[in-house]
Amino acid sequence: MDTSYLDENARLRALLQEQPTTIRKMAEYNRLLSQRVAAYASEINRLKALVAKLQRM
Template sequence: MDTSLAHENARLRALLQTQQDTIRQMAEYSRLLSQRVAVYASEIKRLKALVAK
């Protein structure tokens, strides 16, 4: 393999790894936000029930 092609291959692999790491971090952040939304929804439901009494 040509040296410049090997260098480009390594560069693209590093870029791909960085993007995959970012996607994993975003997925975890999304999961945490979803949990918070569920907690807020539960609290809203509880408060609505109190108001309805």
């Protein structure tokens, strides 16, 4: 077998072994981003309520 095929095979095997760790990291990052979005949505709703209150004054 050609050395380049062996190298490519080893590279692909390494990527496959790293995949679960990469997926876990991406899932955690996604969770953190979702929390930030929820916090921003909450802040937007709070500010909308404040604007509505101020407009009634």
